[in-house]
Amino acid sequence: MARIGIIGSDGRMGHALTRAIADAGHEHAGGIDKGGDVANLADRSDALVDFSAPAALAGNLHAAIGAGIPILIGTTGLEERHHETIEAAARAVPVLQTGNTSLGVTLLAHLVQEAARRLGDDWDIEILEMHHRMKVDAPSGTAKLLGEAAARGREIDLAEKTESGRRGLTGAREKGAIGFAALRGGTVAGEHSVIFAGDEERITLAHSAENRMIFARGAVRGAQWLIGKQPGRYRMEDVLEL
Incomplete structure (x- = not known):
């Protein structure tokens, strides 16, 4: 004890x-x-x-x-x-x-790292998260954790390869970038999806938190x-x- x-x-x-x-x-x-x-x-x-x-x-x-x-x-x-x-x-x-x-998110980060390592930068990575309306920071700590896992898999610096807050004429997506998007509303405890988007196929690894x-x-x-x-x-x- x-x-x-x-x-x-x-x-x-x-x-x-x-x-x-x-x-x-x-x-x-x-x-x-x-x-x-x-x-x-x-x-x-x-x-x-x-x-x-x-x-x-x-x-x-x-x-x-x-x-x-x-x-x-x-x-x-x-x-x-x-x-x-x-x-x-x-x-x-x-x-x-x-x-x-979360033990589930910990395992998810491990899978994200492995997927990023094996798929390479021909696959675009986007991290989508949603939390309750009272959350004050974005992207969430979990989204950053998942982004860091993807960056480790690719052996790159996340700070140099981050895309977020897209609005207006942003230009084409940078190859190898890791994108972040944040949604806020209701009482959502935490939803995270890591999307690997390749040519004509897509893989999504996700986790849903139902309770704190x-x-x-x-x-x-x-x-x-x-x-x-x-x-x-x-x-x-x-x-x-x-």
Whole structure:
């Protein structure tokens, strides 16, 4: 049984995590939100799960390092400077950062990487995602995760090969580009499709999230897996041994 602390406990994911911790037979070590004492939470936890905000990331990592415990980061909207902070923290404690904690999405990303590697850049890749009307960032963390998987498969830099926000006379599609499109509306928990469009044929790999609990269960499994690991930066693929 692991003691798991939640950063961002009053949000929708925080409530789902509380339930998932109990369902998995672990102990809920407590939760905090903006202004809470993260160091105190870390001291009474075996692992932290962070679904708060990018602005809180540095402080949360500092608390995990101070307590010598692992931290799983599911916060989205991270920028390059945040990833640099994560890399530094991972030299001291185990850190798992991901745009999606779903085990199904983790497997999907693996399949996307394999498809991109085997099909080559004669096939156009488009990533379509839809989320609830309250989501504030786009493309979603999951869409970026899938795009990164496709880029790894092709051994290219995603930042240099991204197309998004098409409008008006955009010109022809760049060969080898990875396109992103975002839809928002209703209460959709998460829909992601990766479309491989070739000449006269098309392959679609997709995942549908029906409830936030799939992310909570995956996060709890990932946090428990991190306990006892050596310092380093890990991915959900490591949890599934992909």
